[in-house]
Amino acid sequence: MKGQAASEFHDFFEQHHAELARLAHLLTGEADAADDLAADALLAVWHRWDRVRAADHPAAYARGILANLVRGRIRSAVRERRRVALFWARHPEHVASPDVPVVVDVQEALRRLPFRKRACVVLRHAFDYSERDTALALGVSVGTVKSQTSKGMAQLEQLLGARAVAELAGGKK
Incomplete structure (x- = not known):
């Protein structure tokens, strides 16, 4: 066995x-x-x-x-x-302007997010996990995943600009 x-x-x-x-x-x-x-x-x-x-x-x-x-x-x-x-x-900031997606360092922006927001954004958008699978991986509720992902994406939008975040999220935010 x-x-x-x-x-x-x-x-x-x-x-x-x-x-x-x-x-x-x-x-x-x-x-x-x-x-x-x-x-x-x-x-x-x-x-x-x-x-x-x-x-x-x-x-x-x-x-x-x-x-x-x-x-x-x-x-x-x-x-x-x-x-x-x-x-x-x-990890110095490599971003000259949040409106210039070509210059944006996505990892630096992700590092600025608190752990739970970062984890939700990464699992949902980089790994394309469902809200349920993300919740299972992090040991939180689906509602927490929804709220933390939304807040994390909003914070990334402030750091990177709306256009860059739309590209990162593949058109879904």
């Missing part, structure tokens, strides 16, 4: 590692940390594999673990002022 569980987890890992790393990169803005966070999330999934594989949505469970790891990482950074200052200093 252990061999079967290991095989199932291996298949799960192969199927979802890249997606989790991409999600971690978009949520943190740190390419170097993305693989580590995805690996940590998958290690946590492995430790709970019996429970995860019995879940209705194992991938959503893994995304939830990843979101919690990212949230913890961000909270730690906030507590340490020096790290926060270094983090923001490494």
